[in-house]
Amino acid sequence: MKEISLHILDIVQNSIEAGATRVAIAVTADSQRDLLTVAIADNGRGMPPDMVAKVTDPFVTTRTTRRVGLGLPLLAATARQSGGTLTVASAEGEGTKVSATFGLGNIDRPPLGDMATTLACLLAANPSLELEYRHRAGGREFRFGASEFLGKLDGVSFSSPVVYRVVKEHVDAGIREAQSKGGIAL
Numbered sequence: 001m002k003e004i005s006l007h008i009l010d011i012v013q014n015s016i017e018a019g020a021t022r023v024a025i026a027v028t029a030d031s032q033r034d035l036l037t038v039a040i041a042d043n044g045r046g047m048p049p050d051m052v053a054k055v056t057d058p059f060v061t062t063r064t065t066r067r068v069g070l071g072l073p074l075l076a077a078t079a080r081q082s083g084g085t086l087t088v089a090s091a092e093g094e095g096t097k098v099s100a101t102f103g104l105g106n107i108d109r110p111p112l113g114d115m116a117t118t119l120a121c122l123l124a125a126n127p128s129l130e131l132e133y134r135h136r137a138g139g140r141e142f143r144f145g146a147s148e149f150l151g152k153l154d155g156v157s158f159s160s161p162v163v164y165r166v167v168k169e170h171v172d173a174g175i176r177e178a179q180s181k182g183g184i185a186l
Contacts, residue, residue: 003111004078008115010071011071011072011075012122019045021130022043022131023131024040026133027133036103042095042096046090046095047092056088083102084101085101117168119133120164124159131144132144135179137184138184144170
């Protein structure tokens, strides 16, 4: 995948398929440590320890529709190629947390990509998802909470095309402001 946002989209879709109703995404750019961190935590079914130990093997998947699962193996490879790491923590019945780090200034780090479109698509396709997004860059922070945002929509669903556009524009503006004031372009 050419953008980190597409990895995030894939992981959140996996969370939803695993029964998650809440997903928290955090993106942190730390120029002091030359590190970009992406963390995704959910309240889905979780995985047993033996499955967690094998999640980066492309020939191990919980899906019954196909015998390969490339999402986490590709994310692990992308993180490693930019000097980063991937960790997965999970407990059955409690959920899963995926954390990936990337060398912020590493030439092999893919761009973050279009997080605004990623979040808007996730909410349009899953309007009842309790999605939280936090974006930190250079000491600046932007937060988006689907529940809080939905409260301002006066009964209109995230699946509405108008709301899709409003969410996308709101998130895009918030991320741009955090990055420009923080002095970090992702």
